[in-house]
Amino acid sequence: MLVTLKALGCRLNEAELESWSNDFQSLGYSITNKTEIADIVVVNTCAVTQEAVKKSRQLIRKSHRINPKAKLIVSGCYSSLNPEITNEIETIDLVVANKNKDKLAQIVNDEINLEAMPSIATEPGESALFARGRNRAFIKVQDGCRYRCTFCIVTIARGDERSKAVSDIVNEINTLHQQGIQEAILTGVHIGGYGSDIESNLYTLIKTILAETDIPRLRLGSVEPWDLGENFFELFANPRFMPHLHLPLQSGSDSVLRRMARRCKTDDFSRLLIKACSSIADFNVTTDIIVGFPGESDEEWEENLTFVESCKFSHIHIFPYSPRQGTRAASMPDQLDLITKKTRTRQLHQLANEMRIEILKKYVGRDFPVLFENHIKQTEDGRQSYFAYTPNYLKVKYVWNEELSLKNQIHHVKLSGYDEQASHMLATSFA
Numbered sequence: 001m002l003v004t005l006k007a008l009g010c011r012l013n014e015a016e017l018e019s020w021s022n023d024f025q026s027l028g029y030s031i032t033n034k035t036e037i038a039d040i041v042v043v044n045t046c047a048v049t050q051e052a053v054k055k056s057r058q059l060i061r062k063s064h065r066i067n068p069k070a071k072l073i074v075s076g077c078y079s080s081l082n083p084e085i086t087n088e089i090e091t092i093d094l095v096v097a098n099k100n101k102d103k104l105a106q107i108v109n110d111e112i113n114l115e116a117m118p119s120i121a122t123e124p125g126e127s128a129l130f131a132r133g134r135n136r137a138f139i140k141v142q143d144g145c146r147y148r149c150t151f152c153i154v155t156i157a158r159g160d161e162r163s164k165a166v167s168d169i170v171n172e173i174n175t176l177h178q179q180g181i182q183e184a185i186l187t188g189v190h191i192g193g194y195g196s197d198i199e200s201n202l203y204t205l206i207k208t209i210l211a212e213t214d215i216p217r218l219r220l221g222s223v224e225p226w227d228l229g230e231n232f233f234e235l236f237a238n239p240r241f242m243p244h245l246h247l248p249l250q251s252g253s254d255s256v257l258r259r260m261a262r263r264c265k266t267d268d269f270s271r272l273l274i275k276a277c278s279s280i281a282d283f284n285v286t287t288d289i290i291v292g293f294p295g296e297s298d299e300e301w302e303e304n305l306t307f308v309e310s311c312k313f314s315h316i317h318i319f320p321y322s323p324r325q326g327t328r329a330a331s332m333p334d335q336l337d338l339i340t341k342k343t344r345t346r347q348l349h350q351l352a353n354e355m356r357i358e359i360l361k362k363y364v365g366r367d368f369p370v371l372f373e374n375h376i377k378q379t380e381d382g383r384q385s386y387f388a389y390t391p392n393y394l395k396v397k398y399v400w401n402e403e404l405s406l407k408n409q410i411h412h413v414k415l416s417g418y419d420e421q422a423s424h425m426l427a428t429s430f431a
């Protein structure tokens with residue numbers, strides 16, 4: 001029996017795919033990334049924006065079109081917030097609500113009637129990640145969030161904070177490392193809140209992982225810029241803890257941040273960055289910004305641009321605000337028109353691009369150990385192009401003159417430049 005798993009949206013959705021892959025394998029299924037030959041297709045949906053909802057619906061329909069014979073299973077925030085989805089899209093065979101996600105593989109196994117069910121349960125040998133064409137592992141360490149940012153539908157869809165036990169996370173990373181995985185990325189809805197329900201915290205978790213595993217590279221997924229603890233930055237003294245953080249700012253205007261009910265104002269954010277940059281070599285920061293939050297005035301937008309520029313982000317995930325039903329922001333007065341949001345989005349893209357070029361320029365001529373991913377192109381003479389990532393999460397395109405595969409290996413390379421769109425660094429030789 002073959003299972004294909006697909007995710008939209010956040011890294012948490014991606015992390016869930018990874019644990020489902022292992023669960024399905026333990027039940028005797030095999031994982032494929034080819035929808036057309038799968039017996040079961042699982043789609044993990046997202047509802048963070050209207051666009052994500054649209055894409056979720058498209059992905060469900062497309063999966064059925066590609067393989068109408070496969071059983072279609074849907075889970076994730078969109079389907080959890082819209083349980084009537086099965087009436088709208090009749091080709092769905094089963095919806096698994098977010099609260100039952102941890103048992104998804106077992107539920108599918110129990111409820112979906114396939115002619116020949118797998119008979120021999122196996123322990124996964126090779127990592128299911130490789131079967132899905134991935135080589136970095138997203139590890140879900142917690143779910144849910146205690147806060148109520150006024151724009152956030154995820155906190156509603158995902159419920160209260162629940163943390164995975166430290167020992168389970170350590171075991172999971174050790175197993176993945178034994179299977180050949182070189183990099184683990186800790187993810188959750190609010191990972192700064194890790195341990196609030198089990199008398200632990202993020203600092204202890206990271207310290208324990210670094211002490212009790214040999215995974216060469218450990219990094220954090222998106223982490224809110226608060227709840228990090230006084231001693232948090234000491235962790236980066238260990239070179240296996242990667243010097244990059246994705247800290248969602250959401251706006252560079254304090255009055256907008258207040259309306260968003262964010263717990264980190266611009267001063268706090270600046271202090272955090274100063275601390276990080278002064279204690280971590282080559283520290284790299286990326287962020288999320290919401291454009292056109294209700295009531296965002298011209299002055300607030302200017303404040304936002306000025307503050308964002310001062311932060312020197314290497315990448316900004318830009319979200320034009322879209323009201324999500326059930327959130328407080330959706331019923332706030334002074335919703336902005338589409339044209340204003342589009343104009344501001346363009347402005348911010350331009351600023352983000354200028355900042356990225358400045359940062360990439362700084363790294364030309366330096367060398368870093370990079371983790372190679374799948375090759376992206378192979379020419380007739382055997383040359384291959386790879387994408388790889390530096391420890392501080394700069395994307396690097398590497399052209400390799402040999403036929404030997406570099407996939408999933410770590411090598412030092414010399415950064416020789418960056419591409420015209422400044423989307424990644426370039427390298428052509430080992431350092």
Ligand code: SF4
Nearest residue numbers: 145147148149152155
């Ligand atoms: S802290 Fe993050 S997950 Fe929690 S409500 Fe705010 S945006 Fe949503």
